[in-house]
Amino acid sequence: MIIKDLKKFAKYFTEYTELRMQENRNIRLTMVNGDMMGNSRSSNSGISARVYKDGSWGFASNADISDEAIINVISSATENAKFLSSRENLQKGELPKTNAMDSKDFSTKKPRKSQKEMIDFLNVIDAHIVKEFPKLSSRTIVIGNLDMEKKLFTSDGAESYSMIPRTTLYVVMTVIKDDQPFELYEVYGWLGQFEDTFDKPEVLFPKLKKQYEHLINKSEGVYPVSGMHDCILDADLAGILAHEAIGHTTEGDIVKGGSVAGDYLGEKVASEMVTLVDFAHTAFGKQCPVPVYVDDEGTKAEDAVIIEDGILKKFMHNKETALHFGHEVTGNARAYGFYDEPLVRMRNTAIMPGKSKLEDMIASIDNGYYLMKSSNGQADSTSEFMFGVVLGYEIKNGKLGKAIKDTTISGVAFDMLKTITMISDDMAWSCGGMCGKKQMIPVGMGGPAIKCKVNIGGK
Amino acid sequence: MNNKEILIYAQNTLLKVGAQKTKCILTKKEKNELNVASGEISLFRTTFDTNLSLTAIIDNKQGSISLNKLDKENIDDTAKQVVEMAVSSKPDEANDIAEKQPTKEFYKEPFNPDLDKMYERLVEFMDFAKKKHPKTIIEEINFDFTSTNRYFINSNGVDFTITEGIYCFVVMFTSKDGKKTSSFNYVAHVTKDLDTPFSECGNIVKLLGESSEQLNTQQVSGKFVGDVIVTPECMDDFVGFITRYLYDYPIITKTSVFLEKLGKQIASKSFNLHSKPVSDDIAESYFVTSDGYETQDSTVIENGVLKTFLLGLYGAKKTGKERAVNQGGCWEIDSGDKTLDEIIKSTKKGIILKRFSGGNPSDNGDFSGVAKNSYYVEDGKIKFPISETMVSGNLVEMMMNIKQISKERINSGYHNYPWIKFEGLTISGK
Incomplete structure (x- = not known):
């Protein structure tokens, strides 16, 4: 250039x-x-x-x-x-x-x-x-x-x-x-x-x-049984949950547009195990997949702790939404191309690791699913979400069983987060995320494995 | 250099540095856009964009670069890089360019926006929405006019010029009442003129009105197999699911569920799907394919029989099958013989699916997703708006299970669809 x-x-x-x-x-x-x-x-x-x-x-x-x-x-x-x-x-x-x-x-x-x-x-x-x-x-x-x-x-x-x-x-x-x-x-x-x-x-x-x-x-897998199940969402799905189902509902412009999260600031929205952060550029002492140091309005990018110990603490803002709500700017204004105006966008959104071991989490489920990989995700202003699942396994009597064929999971994020009972002590980032909101933009998504209840679709 | 001279210069440069076959496309766009955010007209945007795409084929090896800096030095440098890329690639006899066709210029008015009228129509729509639907927040409107000049040449002598302009209006809305929030919904309308207020276009007014109803949803209890009436706004998802199996990639990789179905029944006999990129029936249009062929309208599914794949030049040569006369899109489905009211009255148990939140179907056609902004129907009556309800089935089976198609259609300017009732889909509540 x-x-x-x-x-x-x-x-x-x-x-x-x-x-x-x-x-x-x-x-x-x-x-x-x-x-x-x-x-x-x-x-x-x-x-x-x-x-x-x-x-x-x-x-x-x-x-x-x-x-x-x-x-x-x-x-x-x-x-x-x-x-x-x-x-x-x-x-x-x-x-x-x-x-x-x-x-x-x-x-x-x-x-x-x-x-x-x-x-x-x-x-x-x-x-x-x-x-x-x-x-x-x-x-x-x-x-x-x-x-x-x-x-x-x-x-x-x-x-x-x-x-x-x-x-x-x-x-x-x-x-x-x-x-x-x-x-x-x-x-x-x-x-x-x-x-x-x-x-x-x-x-x-x-x-x-x-x-x-x-x-x-x-x-060689089987169709999952539809309905509510105990599930473990692995890092890939926890990341998309953090981004799609929670992250979008807490973007300042979406809150201003009527998102349900606007009513919950300061309230308990998740199990107290849950802390969710939109990292600006560095997490756990390492570079994030999509580092942002200064946003496209010239604001120093800071981490936004959205949920802390289960309480909804913060929204993500550009200058205009910060002015509207009387909050601090967070450095979330980003534009994709030179021809695009900056919008409120996430950067690297992740649920923080907990204290459990994945094997103990699997062992704690008699009849459920271990869901490992998503194809796509969508969420609503109500926080109702849908994720395509392209890789997962049955859990039978505390052990992994057969693989499952493609399916879809859904739920209301601010209800589902309250069903979380275990969070693994490790985490992984997904590296290829592109988020679409008028413009496409690269984002990082990450998380540990989480144990929760979700609705599985199917025949 | 003017636009055509730039293109000819780029082609000659590619040939001079070693290309055996070339394809060059220059696109210039001007966009004027008015934006509404959270109920306020907040942004007026004017953008100029340029794109020059250069493709070279050498010994059946291909490389392409697109750029937006059109000075001679940059074109010279890029032409060399394109040729280097082609030389570095692997030979594939399917790499080719369109054969010569008569030189042609295509025009589609209007060429310039009426900015005052755009603003007037937007203000009028906002006033209408605020007055008639006070609980509904217009979260976002993107209302733009894009004028495009495109020039397409290749070394076989193809020479097309396209000049066109079009208005596009996309509105997204949510209703709010105290702590109650509805699902968001959105609708788009594409038009060549601003003669009609947007509140009178397509199904916009009906969808806006339903948003506040959806503040109070109920869950469908349990799981049942029932009828699903897919609305014109939601139909585009399902047309997309069907037609994605017809393009180059799934046919080349043999992953398409319709691979062996050309000339065979893939839908109920009442189903006819046309692609109309040239017809005046659909406001949106395209005149030349990305390969460089003049576009024609086509019937993709006739009386339920698959008449054509949607293969481009590469896909056709790679598979030995026929190249399609267009790239799909600008879809139209023939209307049926029942009114929407008759379709609803004849429904014993099912839902009206107004928005589908789901992923692409699996390779075998299985799909599932959440029914958004949708309604439960029982004994011929619409009962209540629903939430947390999933729909699942198999796309191949679903297309063979069309029960009724409505007489009414909604022409959004980029497609024209009726309501279609499919039977035998699984509907499950929490």
């Missing part, structure tokens, strides 16, 4: 203004049954300005980043804000002032790999799958990389630069059993460019073996 001194455009600011230059770069390599079905890159960069006047916002963007275009973008955003404020006259008062200064660059320091080297990496993985897992009828391997590089300057004096990359390897395995296809996918990867995320393909072989074994078990 061409980095410009954005400060010099401050003289064109007449109202509260955010000026952001951004480039998103993508790599996508798709190998299906050994064929390269996709081999593409993209880069998308430009400038945007967002202007606030008396409660109304104006926004403009352009791919052209010449000085003249930047001045025009500021002018256009200012005119848009004036157009609305002259008609709406919302008179909301001044936004909270924040002026964080920071610079974070997670670019690799290693020599960059060529496209050929990345395709060779896929070839090694593919050859290993073909050799070791002959029962598969189909295999798909995808390398996906997103670099988000941003430079921000605001009229409050905030100034930040960030380059946050993420690289994933998505592996889908399919097997035919009794003329029916069964599929299981897994996402590997982390914060960083390809060179820092995937060193040697051999490191992935044990994980691929585990994925294959689960798929074979699933193809």
Whole structure:
């Protein structure tokens, strides 16, 4: 990205203004049954300005980043804000002032790999799958990389630069059993460019073996019995629970829009074992999968402890929702592309580990399910949620039984959280999450295993 | 350089640095958008976006890059990278570009937004909602006009120009009464003009009115097998579930439940599904496929028989099957012979499914999910709005179990669907 001194455009600011230059770069390599079905890159960069006047916002963007275009973008955003404020006259008062200064660059320091080297990496993985897992009828391997590089300057004096990359390897395995296809996918990867995320393909072989074994078990599995059951949600599902079912209901704009969480602030909403945090950038002394140090309004990103010991403590905010509720800003304003305005978004949302051992949790259930992997999740303003489950096992008399076929679980999050009786003492992050809310954005989700009661769908 | 000159320059550069076949697409978009957040018109947004997509094929090996910086230096550099990417890839005879077709320009008005009218229609809708539905919060409205100029050329001589514009209105709402909160709901409408207030478009007014009813839901008790009347707003999910089995990936990987069903019955005889990207029946449109073929309307399912897959050029060459004349979308389902009222009156026990919160079906068609904003029906009458109720079944079986299709349809501007009653689905309460 061409980095410009954005400060010099401050003289064109007449109202509260955010000026952001951004480039998103993508790599996508798709190998299906050994064929390269996709081999593409993209880069998308430009400038945007967002202007606030008396409660109304104006926004403009352009791919052209010449000085003249930047001045025009500021002018256009200012005119848009004036157009609305002259008609709406919302008179909301001044936004909270924040002026964080920071610079974070997670670019690799290693020599960059060529496209050929990345395709060779896929070839090694593919050859290993073909050799070791002959029962598969189909295999798909995808390398996906997103670099988000941003430079921000605001009229409050905030100034930040960030380059946050993420690289994933998505592996889908399919097997035919009794003329029916069964599929299981897994996402590997982390914060960083390809060179820092995937060193040697051999490191992935044990994980691929585990994925294959689960798929074979699933193809020989049974349908779960529908209805309410004692279940253990493993880290993947605990993470999506934290994000979808709780996190979204506690985003400031969703609360303002009528979310049920708005009525519960300060109240007990979960078992006292439950503490849920939206981490800004660091958790347990380690980097989070999607670190945010300064948000796209120029606010220093802080951890938001949403639920503490079962009590709903906090919502996530941008400047406007913080002003509305009279709360502190939390640094949750994030935009996906240069052409997008910042929205209240989660960063790295997780339920905190407890004190139990997973094996003890399984042993404590006579008849239930151990649910390990989700396909997707949706939640409602009522906190009613739904998650697709693509990997799980029966629990019979305290022991794992047969694998189950794909199913769906549902519940009301603020009821379900009260049924939690055990939480494991470890946790894991999922690395490939993209959250959709007008715009897509990378997020981190994580958690320990939790024992609770949920409704399982099925025939 | 003007837009066409940029594209020709990019193609020539690709050929000069070693590409044997090329595909180049330049897209320029201007979007004007008004946003409502939590009941307030809060944001006016103007964005200009540019995208140049360059594809090169060398010895059946393909690479693609898209960029939005169109100076010569950047195009020169990118063309070299695209060729390097293609050379690095693996040969696949299915990689190809569209053959030459007559040069054509497509136009679809309006080309420019009426911003004052946009604001006027938005204010009018907000006033209507506040006055008629005081317990309903308009959580969000995204109301935009997007004008697009697209230029498509390839080294076989394909040369298409598309100029079009369209309005899109999406509203999301929730009702609140004291500590009671309803499920959110949303509805979208796409239109070429602003002649009609949004409160009179599609089913918007009915859905808004139902939101406050849904503050007081009941749970369906136990589990039963019953009828499910899927509404036009919810139908898009199920059309998506059916048609996802017809595209390149599931056909190539042989994971589609409809792999061996071309020319065979996959739905009840009363079911007809059309894709109409060119017809004026649907406001939304597209004139050229991503492969570079002029689009045609098609019938995908006729009298329940699968007439075509939705394969692109790659999928068709890879599988030896026929390429589809479009990419799907702009869906229309033929209306039936019963009124909605007759369909409800003939329902012994079931639900009206207004929004489905569920994942994609499994490879074998099994699905389950939560019925949102939905109603319980018994002995021909709508009884109450429901919560915490799941619907499950198998998509393949479900399509063969269509009982009735309504005479009425809702045209949202991006699809046109009736109400359809499916029998034999499992409905389970808590």
